[in-house]
Amino acid sequence: MTELQTYAIAIIGALIAGGINTLAGNGSAITLTILTEVLGLPPNVANGTNRIGIFTQCAATSWVFHKNGRLNIARHKKYIIPIFIGAVAGGLLAINVSNEQFRAVFKFMMLFMLVAVLVRPKRWLRETDLEFRPKWYIYIPLLFALGFYGGFIQMGMGVFFLIIMVLGMRMNIIESNALKGFVIGLYTLLVIGLFHYQGLIDWKLGFIMAVGQTIGGFLTARFATKYKGADKVAYYVLIIVLIAAIAKLFLF
Template sequence: MFYLIALVGAILAGAVNTLSGNGSAITLTILMELLGLPANVANGTNRLGVLGNGFAASLGFQRAGRFTVKKEERVEMTRVVVITTLGAVLGIYLSLIISNEAYRAVFRYLLIVMLVVVLVKPKRWLVAPEGRPTLPQWLSIPLYFALGIYGGFIQMGMGVFFLAIMVLVARYEIIQANVIKALVVTAYTLIAVAIFSWRGLIDWPIGLLMAAGQMIGGYLTARFAAQHPKAGLYAYRLLIIVIIAAIVKAFFL
């Protein structure tokens, strides 16, 4: 029964991760509270699901034609992936030597800030900007590098922060921001899985089961998001729900 709940939870997490973010709040809770894995093993095991989700979401977006972008946009997408991945390598290293508790304490309060940002002027999330400006390197490099550090360290909430940066600062349309998020997460999670595996911090049977679930949820949600005309609105609403749920869990559960 526990493994069935884990599979269903993984499918839901895959859908949440693809359309908004913070699906790891579901999977980490299952791994630690339901299945009783130690925090560091849960962190490592969770990366298998994140990798499967990122790969499946990328495939779903690709098959729906969301990778058809201009040459300059491909160059910028590649830059985001590379910089964020470099930051993630540092974050992965920190996750192996520092307790998660300090970062989780900061994460709780960042969620409140994020909820305010998301609710103020919602049109910024729903209207695709015309003539989107390119961020200057002095701003984009530290932003993407910091996102990578956070994602490499704990992963939980990475999608929420990534979308906020890509939509509100870099001015991407929310579904295209999700496309880039899938690529970024897949790239650095490959490295994370290799490192956690090397350190013996992955429970492979459980991890592969949840990876299968997240691949199913990620692929189906990506196909829906890429083709549905109101997908951006649904992504925005889901983002609000996810942040509120994470705040309730962080402060009251």
């Protein structure tokens, strides 16, 4: 395989991952596989390099969602702060500790998430409940843990985020995806700095992957804001992503 063919596979795979990340999550399962198995990066360098495309994708999708009135940062700032603080802590751990042991239990977490998504599906298709006020002593530790996970490993972060925001905070799935992109982009910029400081980023390969992820995220965000049935599509994509991830983790 020529270098050009390798990079073409990387960009196409990243484009698909960008779309999946925007509507559901776990697109990093694709990009991390490409970075390690196709491009040959060590796992810790792949983890850092992957964050470049995640940031550019999130920046593009956040702009589209904001432009179309689906991203309200002021309304949800109380959710953003604990996630951001947790992500910083997780990022600091990620540059010093391997996450391979955590991956061993990841597949069982995916099973739990699939059950959570399939039970009472109408909860995933409702509008944001503006009257709901979660207890601070519940959502702050929960969102801190969510951010810690995202800063540490990232893979599957989008799925966790949607489950917590849709089921726990009673947000619409499209608005949850919009907030997800903004929050992940915000803390990823800082995490990139942490990985770069430790020399754990391949900037050339990171930017190549970022091209595909950004295009995929941008186009998918436009679809999500223009198509009336986007919430149903996002829900079904989430189910497909979870089933595919579980199949890969248990069978291959």
